[in-house]
Amino acid sequence: MGKPAKAAALAGLCLLSCAASSRAWGPLGHKAVASVAESLMSDQARENVAELLGGGSSLADISNCADTVLYTKDPVSCAGFTLDPAAFTQTKPWHYINIPIATTDLSDMTALCKNGQDCVTAQIRAQTLILKDPSPHVTMLQRQAALMLLVHCMGDVHQPFHAIDDADWGGNAKKLVFQGALKNLHMLWDDLIMKEDWREQAKMAPAPLVASLDPLDISAVVTYSGGGEVGDEAARESFELAKGSVYPVYKPDQHLDEHYQAHMQPLAEQRLFLAGKRLGWLLDEIFGAGYRGTPPPAASVRNAATDRALGMISATVISR
Numbered sequence: 001m002g003k004p005a006k007a008a009a010l011a012g013l014c015l016l017s018c019a020a021s022s023r024a025w026g027p028l029g030h031k032a033v034a035s036v037a038e039s040l041m042s043d044q045a046r047e048n049v050a051e052l053l054g055g056g057s058s059l060a061d062i063s064n065c066a067d068t069v070l071y072t073k074d075p076v077s078c079a080g081f082t083l084d085p086a087a088f089t090q091t092k093p094w095h096y097i098n099i100p101i102a103t104t105d106l107s108d109m110t111a112l113c114k115n116g117q118d119c120v121t122a123q124i125r126a127q128t129l130i131l132k133d134p135s136p137h138v139t140m141l142q143r144q145a146a147l148m149l150l151v152h153c154m155g156d157v158h159q160p161f162h163a164i165d166d167a168d169w170g171g172n173a174k175k176l177v178f179q180g181a182l183k184n185l186h187m188l189w190d191d192l193i194m195k196e197d198w199r200e201q202a203k204m205a206p207a208p209l210v211a212s213l214d215p216l217d218i219s220a221v222v223t224y225s226g227g228g229e230v231g232d233e234a235a236r237e238s239f240e241l242a243k244g245s246v247y248p249v250y251k252p253d254q255h256l257d258e259h260y261q262a263h264m265q266p267l268a269e270q271r272l273f274l275a276g277k278r279l280g281w282l283l284d285e286i287f288g289a290g291y292r293g294t295p296p297p298a299a300s301v302r303n304a305a306t307d308r309a310l311g312m313i314s315a316t317v318i319s320r
Contacts, residue, residue: 024095024159026190026197027064029272031206033155034059036213036276037283045287052143052287055080059151060206066091066152078148081141093118094153096162096170099239101247106239109232120157123149124231124282131286151279154231158275160242161186163235171242177255185250192272193265213273230278237274241267 025033038046038059049059057079065078069088076083097119099112106112113119117126130138130146156162161171168174171186178188179195191197196204245267249260 024156024162024190025192025272026201027067028201028204028206028209029159029190029192030063030067030152030155031060032209032213032272033158033275033279034063034151035206035210036273037151037154037279039210040277040280042284042288044289045284045291048287048291049147049283052140052147053079062148063151063155064202065148066095081144083145090118091123091149094120094123094149095156096120097157097235098165098170099163099235101164101166101243103239106236109235120153120162121231121235124153124157125229127153128282128286134292150282154234154279154282155272155275157231157234158238158271158278159189160238160246160271161189163238164242164247166247171247174250175253176250177253178260179257185246188256189246189268192268193261209272213269213276230282234274234278238271241271 024030035058038049041049050056053062061079065076065083066088069076069078069083069085070092072085074085076085093114097109097113099106103112109119109121110116113122116122127146127150131143131150164170169186171189172184174185176183176185176188178193181195181197183191183197187197191201192209194201246264
């Protein structure tokens with residue numbers, strides 16, 4: 001097959017599969033990450049988050065809104081607020097960072113990020129800055145949108161195929177069959193190495209999955225650097241996991257069974273737990289003792305990253 005024909009075939013394949021499989025972890029995984037984070041947060045941080053969200057909503061309730069709003073033209077209800085999909089069309093690149101598989105230097109994530117800003121690691125930093133900014137330029141509605149995006153992006157960056165690309169749309173072009181179900185490599189990991197797809201998993205409660213996650217003492221394997229840089233650390237780990245452990249065992253159109261599941265599912269579950277742990281850390285830093293909520297009018301505190309992210313979010317229609 002010539003290069004143009006091959007490219008066209010891959011593009012056709014991606015049209016069929018990329019929309020679903022770009023939902024890193026799927027609804028079940030994102031709810032699990034949010035639930036782990038909420039369970040590990042300090043009481044004060046948890047109370048401040050609850051006050052910001054209002055209406056008794058949890059982090060799990062907002063954990064999938066950033067995906068849902070990308071794949072519909074109709075207004076999306078997110079834990080009592082309504083999102084306008086037209087305002088989120090430019091946020092799709094915020095869910096991943098396409099690091100070429102041949103990359104050897106992972107020290108500067110900004111250099112590897114589209115435009116230095118349109119990727120998941122940059123947005124973890126940007127949304128963190130929005131939530132930390134004490135100025136009146138940041139409204140409560142903008143903080144709620146920033147929290148929604150931060151919760152989701154922290155899950156995304158821990159999915160191995162949201163931090164790597166082998167000229168295959170992050171594994172979307174690598175077809176396989178898992179326990180009789182047609183999938184691709186990216187989709188299989190989105191689905192937590194389970195036969196059920198994201199539509200079926202959306203109906204599943206996260207509690208059993210959360211209870212099964214190994215409460216690792218991850219202090220020995222990860223250091224929290226604060227300031228949103230935790231997203232960079234997670235992206236490096238995701239890249240190395242995909243490159244070193246997942247891609248090497250893939251064979252075109254392979255049929256996978258419970259043996260693959262037994263080997264790989266614990267790795268996926270570890271990524272979920274790490275995502276929840278790190279999200280809890282970050283939210284403690286943001287919403288802990290120093291959090292001031294939505295302040296009264298005062299002198300502004302502005303910076304370029306916050307301004308850009310606020311410009312995107314302020315266009316969003318969010319209403320009670």
